[in-house]
Amino acid sequence: MKRADAKVLKAELRAAAPRCGRRGAALVVAASLWLARLNRAAGQDHADYRFENYQEDHGRMGIQTQTWLFEKTLRPWLTLRGQAVYDAISGNTPIGAPPPSQTKYPFPPPGPLSGSVPTAYLRDKRWAGEMEATLSYGPHHLTPQFSYSSEHDYISFGGALNYSLDLNEKNTALNLGYAHDSDSVLANSKTYILRDQSKDTDKFLVGANQLLGPNTVLTGAFTFGEDSGYLNDPYRGVLFDDYPQGNPNHPNLFAEQRPDHRESYIPYASVLQYVKPLHGSLEASYRFYADSYGIFAHTLGLTWHQKIGSRLIVSPLFRYYEQSAADFYGTQFPGDPSNPYSTVKIPTYYSADYRLSHMETFTYGAEVSARVLSWLTLDVGFKRYEMAGLDGVTSPSAYARASIVTVGTRVWF
């Protein structure tokens, strides 16, 4: 029982004892305990579990994710939040080569050629964890965070510090954040690297939340990001026109070469609007993204939360994303890097990773959340994630389309 509840209980006991005797005092104690229990049931502390099955069509990647999360206010000035994630990853992923039927061969091989991009089978598992504590002192809120993630080919250590300042009678909150990740890309028999490589990421954020009225919250933020070190994908290769090829379904590729430094600039804005007549709320967000790879991206998100009665919330969502290609993206490149006598100039940077191409993605679906008991919420959701190329060059078979099913629960305590 919380300290405030105990004080109230003592005062009630003192007041009741002279009037009603022991039986009355016992009734008051029982009633107070019941009320205290109700009060706890409606608290903000919770433990969550969510299972997500992400499955791409046509046997591409499948990822089963289990996530555990808890949030507990230990003191009025201290809230802890922790999270653990387990991913089971398996499936086929493009290796970077174009479909054999679209490959520019100096001497085309005989016979029918596949129209799909060649893929390789990957299998991995990932454990990740995060722990953060929010420390509050008056209008100041400081949240240090530590994170860790481990796969057989990747290890990440992260630290972040977020600060929030309430202003203007809590109508405004200013937000500042800094995060640093120190990652290791681990070599194995399937990677293009022979030794482990390192990568560092820094992110700075400045933003604000502003109440625009009793029903409207505006959020704005600007993030500057800087990545340095080994920024290639160690599994993606690049096909060069002049390098001799044997089996067109198993082409000989070279490791991609991306710049070892990347800066990103990300303005973000969202509006959360309560629509009283419909007992619902709309969250609309827009993000602009630009980076030193030459990529520009626009993201529009819309989520509607519909209350049905006092226990059910239905949340349909739609998201649209569009990006331009990286300056060094191509499906295949001229020349032969292994031939020092080649007269064809090899570019400094090159990648055939379809995720750096000019493309768009759509996400749509819905989630249903039901508070079945005062202390228990269940949720289930279904989404589709669909990618599509826009450059007219990259094979449509490179782009993934996936179904995402989620099932979860939240226990309030």
Added chain:
Amino acid sequence: MKTRPLLALALAIGVLPTVGCQQVKPWQRGALAEPIMSADFDPIGTQQNEHIFFSREAASGGRGVGGGGCGCN
């Protein structure tokens, strides 16, 4: 890339919302206290979605900083 206009934009995002808005008093915040008005309505769902987008798209981030890790196959 020129960073000065973007820094100005960042400042604008931080400062502009504080100007010229009506004060919302504590007793007017009934709707704001609804779970569906919480930016943290579904923390796991938001994070899982962001992880999918991060794995498949060149752009990521914008909502906040922190976290880490890959799982980007």
